[in-house]
Amino acid sequence: MAETSGKKPSLRIIVTAAVLVIIIATSYAVFFLGGDQWGKTAGEGKISTENARIPAQSAVSGPAAGEKLQVVTSFRPITLLVAPVGGDHITITQILPPGADPHDYEPTPNDAVALKNGKVFFYDGPFLEPWAADLAASTNPDIHLATFAEAIPGPAYDQMKRQNADFPNLNQDPHLWLSPQLAEYYVSYVARQLSEADPEHATDYQSNAAVFEQRLVHLDAEYKAGFSNCTTRTFLSSHSFLDYTAAAYNLTPISIAGMSPDAEPSIQQMVAVVEVAKEHNARGVLAEPDEAEDLSKSISAELNLPVYPFITMEILPTGTLTPVDTDYVAIMEKNLQEMKKAMVCP
Numbered sequence: 091m092a093e094t095s096g097k098k099p100s101l102r103i104i105v106t107a108a109v110l111v112i113i114i115a116t117s118y119a120v121f122f123l124g125g126d127q128w129g130k131t132a133g134e135g136k137i138s139t140e141n142a143r144i145p146a147q148s149a150v151s152g153p154a155a156g157e158k159l160q161v162v163t164s165f166r167p168i169t170l171l172v173a174p175v176g177g178d179h180i181t182i183t184q185i186l187p188p189g190a191d192p193h194d195y196e197p198t199p200n201d202a203v204a205l206k207n208g209k210v211f212f213y214d215g216p217f218l219e220p221w222a223a224d225l226a227a228s229t230n231p232d233i234h235l236a237t238f239a240e241a242i243p244g245p246a247y248d249q250m251k252r253q254n255a256d257f258p259n260l261n262q263d264p265h266l267w268l269s270p271q272l273a274e275y276y277v278s279y280v281a282r283q284l285s286e287a288d289p290e291h292a293t294d295y296q297s298n299a300a301v302f303e304q305r306l307v308h309l310d311a312e313y314k315a316g317f318s319n320c321t322t323r324t325f326l327s328s329h330s331f332l333d334y335t336a337a338a339y340n341l342t343p344i345s346i347a348g349m350s351p352d353a354e355p356s357i358q359q360m361v362a363v364v365e366v367a368k369e370h371n372a373r374g375v376l377a378e379p380d381e382a383e384d385l386s387k388s389i390s391a392e393l394n395l396p397v398y399p400f401i402t403m404e405i406l407p408t409g410t411l412t413p414v415d416t417d418y419v420a421i422m423e424k425n426l427q428e429m430k431k432a433m434v435c436p
């Protein structure tokens with residue numbers, strides 16, 4: 091956190107000043123125009139984005155009668171995991187717009203407006219969204235911060251680390267959402283956070299979470315069964331988004347670009363990737379269709395391996411989304427099929 095503010099000393103000041111201007115402008119716009127021009131289109135199924143119109147309230151425990159709980163999420167997988175738990179009782183405003191990459195996102199004044207009106211802010215953690223806590227503190231100190239990273243209980247993490255020494259460090263690898271097992275922990279955590287913010291609907295949040303958890307348990311079983319008889323347990327990935335998943339199912343990932351899709355590996359690193367891939371008999375490359383295509387393609391050409399599309403969910407696509415595009419489990423089932431192809435699993 092200190093590193094980030096060191097790199098961008100003026101960001102908080104700019105954002106804070108801009109927030110004040112925007113809040114005043116918004117108040118006028120809402121008051122005089124009744125407009126929703128500050129709302130952002132999340133494009134995620136039934137999620138609406140009306141919270142910029144909610145007038146300032148001093149509700150201490152939960153939303154006023156008949157109003158939905160205003161929830162803010164940082165980026166797409168967080169939205170996809172929170173929405174089924176909140177159901178009809180919440181309104182979600184997602185901060186990252188379509189096309190934005192969470193690995194290098196810079197917040198805008200509009201994001202501060204979203205946070206200003208929110209009761210709970212769900213995000214991945216300080217590693218992926220180093221701007222989140224500061225922006226929330228300067229905009230809406232009352233908003234409750236809830237990270238995916240803190241959803242994993244310490245003893246459960248220790249147990250996973252004991253079972254696989256390669257299990258990543260929660261503070262160094264943000265790709266928690268791509269492990270069905272970690273998603274299970276997250277969903278019950280989301281239910282607890284929503285119940286605290288809106289106790290009136292706690293029973294519904296718990297039962298929504300229970301239904302979703304059942305689907306995740308089934309998904310985990312599908313992953314286990316899917317990898318039971320593969321030609322190789324090694325695969326290449328365009329950046330290292332599957333290290334938690336690999337640790338959970340005893341697979342060996344070789345990442346081309348490192349932790350972020352923007353990292354540019356040196357020639358030596360590329361040579362090392364090719365060597366390790368050959369040594370481990372890798373049979374395919376998994377790559378987010380939009381990212382690191384040149385890198386993935388040059389490595390796959392060098393090794394004569396096919397590239398399979400993998401949906402990391404990191405970037406909200408532009409355009410119309412189908413129900414399957416907004417269902418975490420459906421996306422992960424698609425990803426499983428591509429992983430099986432990459433490791434030649436029958």
Ligand SMILES: [Zn+2]
Pocket residue numbers: 193265329330331349350351402404
């Ligand atoms: Zn990533």
